[in-house]
Structure formats: structure tokens, C-alpha cells
Amino acid sequence: MMKKYLLYIGHILLLASLISCEDFLEKPPLDKLVNDSYWIDEVSLRAYSQDFYSTYFVGYDQDYRAFGGYFSGDSYNDDFLLTSDNVSDTNQRLFFPTSNTTGINSVTALWTNQYKIVRKANVMLEKIPKMNISDEAKKHWMGIAYFFRATAYSTLVKAYGDVPYIDIAVVDAKDYDKLYKDRDPQVLVVNKILEDYNYALQNVRTDDGVRQINKFVVGAYMSRNMLYHATWLKYHGTTVGTSSQQVSNAELSKFFKGAIDGAESVMKSNEYSIGNTYNALFTSENLANNPEIIFYREYTTGIATNALMAYNAKEDQKLGGATIDAINSYLCMDGLPTGQSPLYQGKTDPSIKNSFKDRDPRIYDTFVDSLRILNSGLFSAASPTGFASKKFLNEEWLLGDSPYVTGLLSPADAPVIRYAEVLLNYVEARYEISKIGEGTFSQSDLDKSINEIRKRTLTKWGETPVVNRKLPPVTLNGNSIAVNNIVIDDPDRDPSVDPVLWEIRRERRIELMMEGRRSDDLNRWAKFEYLNTGSSNNPNKTVLGAWINKADYPRISTAVKLFDPDNPVATPTQGYISYFSYSSPLRSFVKGDIKSERNYLRAIPATQITIYQDKGYTLTQNPGW
Numbered sequence: 001m002m003k004k005y006l007l008y009i010g011h012i013l014l015l016a017s018l019i020s021c022e023d024f025l026e027k028p029p030l031d032k033l034v035n036d037s038y039w040i041d042e043v044s045l046r047a048y049s050q051d052f053y054s055t056y057f058v059g060y061d062q063d064y065r066a067f068g069g070y071f072s073g074d075s076y077n078d079d080f081l082l083t084s085d086n087v088s089d090t091n092q093r094l095f096f097p098t099s100n101t102t103g104i105n106s107v108t109a110l111w112t113n114q115y116k117i118v119r120k121a122n123v124m125l126e127k128i129p130k131m132n133i134s135d136e137a138k139k140h141w142m143g144i145a146y147f148f149r150a151t152a153y154s155t156l157v158k159a160y161g162d163v164p165y166i167d168i169a170v171v172d173a174k175d176y177d178k179l180y181k182d183r184d185p186q187v188l189v190v191n192k193i194l195e196d197y198n199y200a201l202q203n204v205r206t207d208d209g210v211r212q213i214n215k216f217v218v219g220a221y222m223s224r225n226m227l228y229h230a231t232w233l234k235y236h237g238t239t240v241g242t243s244s245q246q247v248s249n250a251e252l253s254k255f256f257k258g259a260i261d262g263a264e265s266v267m268k269s270n271e272y273s274i275g276n277t278y279n280a281l282f283t284s285e286n287l288a289n290n291p292e293i294i295f296y297r298e299y300t301t302g303i304a305t306n307a308l309m310a311y312n313a314k315e316d317q318k319l320g321g322a323t324i325d326a327i328n329s330y331l332c333m334d335g336l337p338t339g340q341s342p343l344y345q346g347k348t349d350p351s352i353k354n355s356f357k358d359r360d361p362r363i364y365d366t367f368v369d370s371l372r373i374l375n376s377g378l379f380s381a382a383s384p385t386g387f388a389s390k391k392f393l394n395e396e397w398l399l400g401d402s403p404y405v406t407g408l409l410s411p412a413d414a415p416v417i418r419y420a421e422v423l424l425n426y427v428e429a430r431y432e433i434s435k436i437g438e439g440t441f442s443q444s445d446l447d448k449s450i451n452e453i454r455k456r457t458l459t460k461w462g463e464t465p466v467v468n469r470k471l472p473p474v475t476l477n478g479n480s481i482a483v484n485n486i487v488i489d490d491p492d493r494d495p496s497v498d499p500v501l502w503e504i505r506r507e508r509r510i511e512l513m514m515e516g517r518r519s520d521d522l523n524r525w526a527k528f529e530y531l532n533t534g535s536s537n538n539p540n541k542t543v544l545g546a547w548i549n550k551a552d553y554p555r556i557s558t559a560v561k562l563f564d565p566d567n568p569v570a571t572p573t574q575g576y577i578s579y580f581s582y583s584s585p586l587r588s589f590v591k592g593d594i595k596s597e598r599n600y601l602r603a604i605p606a607t608q609i610t611i612y613q614d615k616g617y618t619l620t621q622n623p624g625w
Contacts, residue, residue, distance in 0.1 A: 039127045045141045046212070048124065052148045055117060059297025059414030060306035060392075067308045068414065069516025070282075071392060072319040076599075077518035078530045078542045079326040079509070081579055082319065083384045108605040110159055114152045115166075121149035122169040143203035147218050150196035153189055154225040158232075158520070159602045161186045161239050161622060180617035183604075186238055187251055190229045194258045197222040201265055216269055217295045220417045222262025223425035228524050230255035231432060235526040240597040241623035249436040256433035263426035266294065267448065272419040276457050279365040283309070283394035287413040295416045306410050312393035313405035314381055316374055321385030322367060322514075324576055325530075325541035328492070329509055330360045335472040335483030339491040350547040352386070361458035361469050366391045366513055371546055373577065375557035385545025386577050391514055421517070423449040424508045431504055441500070443476045450474055450507050474503065494527075523600055533587040539563055542587075545577035598624025 038044055058068040067073040072080060124145035128138050149167075156163045162183035173179075200218045208214055234252050237244035266272060273291045275281075280290065287296045299305050311317055332341035338355075346355030356369045363369075372379045372388035381388055394412060397404045404410050427449035434441040451473040458470065472483045480487045481503040493502045505525075509518065522528055534540035544563060550556060550573050564575030589596045603625035612619040 036127070036130075039131050041131075042133060042137055042141070045124070045128070045131075045144075048120075049141075049144055049148070051120065052117060055113065056148075056151055057295065057297055057416045059299070059416055060308045060410075060412075062304055062306055062408070064307045064408065067306075067311075070414070071308055071311060071389060071514050074514070074516045075519040076528065076531055077522060078323060079513060079518050080320055081323050081385055081543060081545070083321075083579060108607050110602070111156070111605050111608060114156045117152040118149055118166060119169060121145040121152065122167060125149075126169045139203040140205050140208070143200040143218070144213055146196040147200035147204065147213060147221070150193045150200065151221060151225065153193050153196075154229070157186055157189055157193070158228060158523075160604060161601045162620070163189060164619075165189050165192055167192070176615060176617065180612050180615050180619075182618060182620055186229075187233065187247060190233070190255060191251075193229070194226060194255060197226065197258065197262065201262065206269075211298075213295075216266050216271060217417070219262040219265035220294045220422050223259050223266070223422050223429070224262075224417070226255050226258035226262060227425045227429050228520060230259060230429065232524040234432065234436075235524065236600060239623060240600050241594045243623060252436055253433060253438045256429045256436075256438070259425055259429040260433070263422050263429065266419065266422045267426065272422075274420060274423075274453055274456050278362055278456060278458055279391070279393075279395075281415050281418065282392045283397075283412050285411050285413065287415065292419045293415055294418055294422070297414045297416055299411045299413055301409070301411045305408055306412070306414070307408040308392045309394065309397070309405050309410035309412055310407055312381075312389050312391065313398050315406075316381065317372075317383040317388055318374065321383030321545060322387040322389065323385065323542055324387075324544045324546070326509075326513065327355070327363070327367070327387060327546075328541070329506055330363045331471065331506075331510075333358045333360070333469065333471070334486075335474070336486065336488060337490040337492065340489055346547075351549075352546055355547075360471055360510060362510055362513075365458060371548065373546065373548065373553070373556065373560070375560055376553050376555055383545075384577075384579065386548065387546055389514065415515075420453050420511050423452055424504075424511060428501075428504050428508065431501060441476070446474055446476060446481075450504070453507070453511060476500070526600065528589045528596070528599060529591055531587055532589055537568055538565075539578050543579045545579070547574070547576050549574040594624040598622065 038048075060070055061068040061073075072082060074080060122145075125142060128142050128145070131138065133141075153163070153165070160183075162185055164181050165184040165188065197218065201215060201222060204213060204215045204218050206215045230252055233247040233255065237246050272294060275291050277290070281287075281292060284290065287293045287298075311319065328338055331337055332343040334341055334343050336343075338344040338346065343358040344355070345357045352369065352371050356363065356367075366389065368381070368388040368390050371386050372382045373386040374382040374384045376382065383389070392412070394402075394404070396402075404412070427445055430439075430445045431441045433439060454471045454473055456470060475482045475485075477487050480489075480499040482488060488499065488503060490499075490502065493499065497505070505521070508521065512518070522530055531542055532540050533543050548556075548562070550562065561578045562572045562575035563578040564572040567575075589599070591597075601622045604619060604621050609619045609621065
């Protein structure tokens with residue numbers, strides 16, 4: 001029977017607090033866990049490594065706001081409109097900073113916390129070879145250390161680009177050149193990340209028991225992170241701004257291959273498959289037997305629970321709501337986009353009642369298929385945009401009036417990483433590597449990925465009947481994608497993205513909707529221009545919600561603003577709910593302008609720069625900050 005691997009909640013062991021690069025490199029280890037007497041057997045290694053888990057596998061978290069990146073917890077994205085600029089921390093904003101101060105985009109904790117993990121992994125790698133355990137055990141645990149070190153550096157590179165690369169636990173306190181080295185090139189660090197992941201993939205056990213990392217978790221994360229780095233370097237170059245240099249195809253090919261290798265290690269294992277329970281992936285009390293789950297965080301009443309379900313149940317979704325741009329990205333049941341499909345019924349009346357008919361069944365497992373507008377006096381569980389989420393709602397618990405759908409009481413497990421994402425990582429990496437001259441993208445690649453996902457047969461959940469219906473498979477038609485022998489020709493396609501890649505990206509967007517991946521995707525594709533709010537008299541779809549006619553809802557608050565693109569008058573009586581006025585200041589991204597481009601990377605924390613300066617060294621700031 002296939003075993004699942006979930007986050008071990010208890011027994012998290014804390015090490016000494018670390019503040020700067022100097023601290024985590026120079027100070028000798030004082031905690032008992034890093035003394036030689038501690039490193040005896042695999043029990044000590046297992047206990048020591050549990051501290052990594054709480055950093056990277058937070059699931060739905062355990063609070064009322066951030067949700068670990070799910071729902072409203074993602075940062076810059078065009079799927080979900082936040083109605084507050086202070087939902088969790090400075091990671092989430094409605095608008096781009098207008099000042100070049102490092103304070104607004106500089107999170108010192110991210111820098112220091114990831115370097116704590118780096119040091120912790122380096123300590124493991126230093127101690128394990130000296131232990132009296134089998135060679136197989138040494139390789140496995142070194143693989144665990146390499147996996148977490150790679151993941152820490154991956155997090156740092158995503159945030160900052162170039163970062164100091166350190167692969168030793170302790171540096172001589174007098175060796176300032178090592179203690180205060182400037183940032184290493186991103187390409188160098190990504191090569192080191194790939195080396196670490198490769199070692200882990202080759203040596204971590206396929207089964208190390210429940211609640212523990214295995215080879216397939218390594219492969220899944222390798223596919224995710226190497227795809228990120230490969231595409232970021234392809235579309236941005238070595239950094240942002242005019243100093244950026246193009247990365248060679250040889251380097252890019254190596255990184256794309258890393259993503260493919262990670263994905264294939266999971267795909268060829270025959271341990272995982274796509275199930276028929278999309279909603280259950282996010283709303284189940286126990287994900288242990290779900291064939292799609294590679295790793296998940298367990299929640300248990302009385303030990304650890306979460307609040308995400310409450311925000312998808314009876315409580316109003318005041319934190320924000322889905323955008324019309326996200327809703328429009330869902331295909332119709334014939335597999336064609338709304339601008340092409342004869343099935344789309346929202347052309348003349350784009351209300352939810354009409355526009356939700358005959359759509360990709362996943363839309364009904366993700367959003368309520370009737371209007372739920374805040375400040376109307378008519379609905380509970382309402383959304384500021386009129387599109388209410390139910391992706392994280394268990395209907396049986398709701399109808400049974402379970403306490404699980406209220407407050408911080410949900411025991412629903414969180415899917416940390418799942419098989420469908422691995423398939424999507426694979427198909428994108430395969431297509432991208434083919435475009436730089438490595439191999440040929442084929443129908444087989446689509447069959448292994450998107451068409452495998454589309455075998456999922458969804459069932460009715462909501463007011464719209466979708467019993468046993470699924471999207472048609474896609475076929476490769478030259479430089480395009482076709483369904484049922486009809487070439488997809490989406491009038492809303494970004495002309496800078498070719499048709500095949502556009503549909504690959506669409507499938508990813510829909511399948512992973514509100515799972516915390518969209519912001520990373522827009523960043524690595526260099527597509528922050530998708531986030532622009534537009535102007536007050538012509539707002540973009542990223543700040544528009546559902547279409548309504550005010551005559552149908554006379555109790556709607558005057559605070560609810562509407563915009564009709566065909567009749568852009570000051571006070572329309574019908575149109576899309578507009579939150580443009582809440583997105584202040586204007587969110588405007590100008591491609592090529594460093595004040596915009598700088599937002600693809602965070603500012604290096606000012607505190608770290610000062611530490612270097614005090615010792616006579618320089619820690620280079622990112623362009624534009």
C-alpha cells in the first residue's frame with residue numbers, strides 16, 4: 001500500500017537564535033544538538049532534521065490571515081484581489097512601492113531565517129561522515145541535509161537573486177574575507193542548488209516512514225524549484241535592469257533538465273496518480289490515502305488546526321476575492337476559451353448565472369456558482385468581488401453544521417505538494433527546453449501531463465450540474481494546441497507568448513488556483529505587467545469582479561463601484577464590480593523601467609548591508625533599491 005508523507009507537527013527542536021552572516025558562521029555551536037556527543041545514531045539525526053519541516057511545510061498555517069500562501073495568502077497575483085494592503089506582511093501588497101527605500105521591500109527575517117537553515121544543514125553535512133552508522137544511512141541523511149540546503153538557497157535566490165554562497169558550518173572569526181563575502185552570481189548558486197538536489201534524489205530513501213522526507217518529495221520540490229530558476233534566468237537574465245546579462249542555453253538546458261529529472265522520478269515511480277476528488281484535495285480530514293498527495297501537513301483537533309475553511313464557509317470573505325481575469329481564464333466544456341467557444345453564454349449577459357454555464361468543471365469546485373456580493377444585505381459567505389471561494393470548503397461539514405467550518409477549528413489537512421503540480425512542472429520544462437534546441441516537444445509530453453490531469457472526472461458540487469464530466473484531451477497541432485480537431489485561438493492570448501505555452505500556462509493557472517503559485521509564476525515569466533490596475537476610467541481585469549445589474553440588488557451599498565467597459569460613465573447602473581479605488585496608490589508596472597523591474601527581486605536587507613559596512617566590506621544592493 002502506498003505510504004504518504006505528512007508533516008510531523010510535534011518534536012520541533014529549536015537552535016540558538018542567529019542574526020547576521022557573522023553570527024551563523026563565526027560563533028561555535030553552543031546548543032547540545034550540535035556537540036559531537038549528540039551525533040550518535042539515526043534517532044538523533046531524525047530529531048535534528050525536524051526543525052526544517054516547520055520552515056517549508058506550513059500548509060494552511062495556524063492563523064487567521066496568511067494561510068501559508070493559499071487563498072488570500074499569495075503575494076502579487078492577478079487571480080485574487082486583496083482588499084487590504086496589510087493582510088499578512090509586506091510580502092502582500094496591492095500596489096508596487098513608489099519609493100526606492102529598502103524598508104518597504106526588505107524583510108530581514110527571510111534572509112536570516114534561510115541562512116539559519118543553511119548553517120543547520122552544513123552542520124549535518126559536517127557531522128554525518130564521522131558517525132558510526134551504515135554507509136546507506138550516511139548517504140540518506142546527507143541527502144536530507146542537501147535537500148534542505150538546496151531548498152533554503154532556492155528560497156534566497158527567488159527573493160534576492162545573487163546571494164552569498166556558504167557551504168561550511170563555521171568560519172574562523174578572523175577570516176573577514178569569508179565572513180563578509182559579497183553576493184555570488186545567481187547562476188553559480190543555482191548550479192549548487194542543482195548539485196544538492198541531484199545528490200538528494202540519488203540517495204534519499206524511497207521510504208523512510210510516515211512523516212518523513214522521501215525520494216519522491218525531493219523529486220517534486222526539485223521539479224518546482226529548478227523550473228522556477230530555469231525560467232527566471234531565461235526571461236530575466238542574470239538580474240534585473242540594464243546590468244542583466246543573457247544566460248547561455250547550455251546553463252538553461254542544465255536547469256530545465258534538473259526540473260525534468262525531478263518530475264520524472266515521481267512520474268516513473270507509479271506511486272501517485274490523479275484522482276477524481278479535486279475538492280477533497282483541500283478539504284479532507286485525512287489525506288493519507290489520496291493518490292495525488294506527495295506530501296501534506298496534518299491537522300488534528302486538539303493538536304493543530306487552521307482557519308482557512310472558516311473563510312470559505314459562513315464567514316464573509318472580507319480579505320478579498322477572485323478577479324474576473326481569473327474567472328475568464330477557465331475554458332468551456334468543449335475545451336475552448338470563452339472568446340472562441342460557442343458554449344459560452346456570457347457574451348451578452350456576463351452575469352455569474354450565465355457565464356458559469358458549461359465551463360471547466362474545476363470552476364465549480366473552486367468558486368460558488370452564484371453571486372455572493374459583500375455589502376448587499378442579501379448573502380452570507382460573501383466576497384468583495386462577488387466571486388466567493390469554496391475550494392477550501394467541505395460541504396458535508398457545512399451542511400452538518402460542524403464546528404470545523406468556524407474559527408480556528410478546521411482539521412482539514414493541507415496538500416503541501418501534489419502530483420498534478422509535478423506533471424505541470426514537467427510539461428512546461430519539456431516545452432521550454434525544446435525551444436532552446438534540446439529535444440522535441442511531442443504529443444507524448446501532453447499525454448503524460450495535461451491529458452493525465454484531464455482524466456479526472458469531477459462530480460456535482462454546487463448549483464450547476466457537472467456530474468461525471470471532464471474536459472477533452474489536448475492535441476499538438478503544429479505550433480498550436482487543438483481540442484476535438486479545433487485549433488485553440490484565444491483572442492485574449494498575450495501575443496508575446498506562443499499558443500502552446502499559453503495553454504500550458506493556462507492549465508497550470510486553473511489547476512493550481514489560489515494555491516500560492518501564481519505570484520511565483522508571474523515573477524519567473526517576467527509578467528508583472530499582468531498586475532496593472534489600469535486607470536480610474538478604464539480599470540483592468542485585475543481589479544474587477546463579477547458583473548451585476550444594480551436594479552437587481554437595490555440594497556447594495558453605494559460603496560460598491562461598477563465599471564462597464566462598453567459604457568464607461570462615472571456611475572453606471574450595471575457593470576463589473578470595481579475595486580480600483582481601493583488599490584491606492586496606482587499599481588503600474590512599466591516594462592523596462594527599473595522602478596518597476598526592481599520588484600522582481602527584493603531589496604537586500606539594510607541591516608545586513610550595515611553589518612558589512614561596519615567591518616569595511618560591501619554587500620551589494622539589488623538594482624533599483
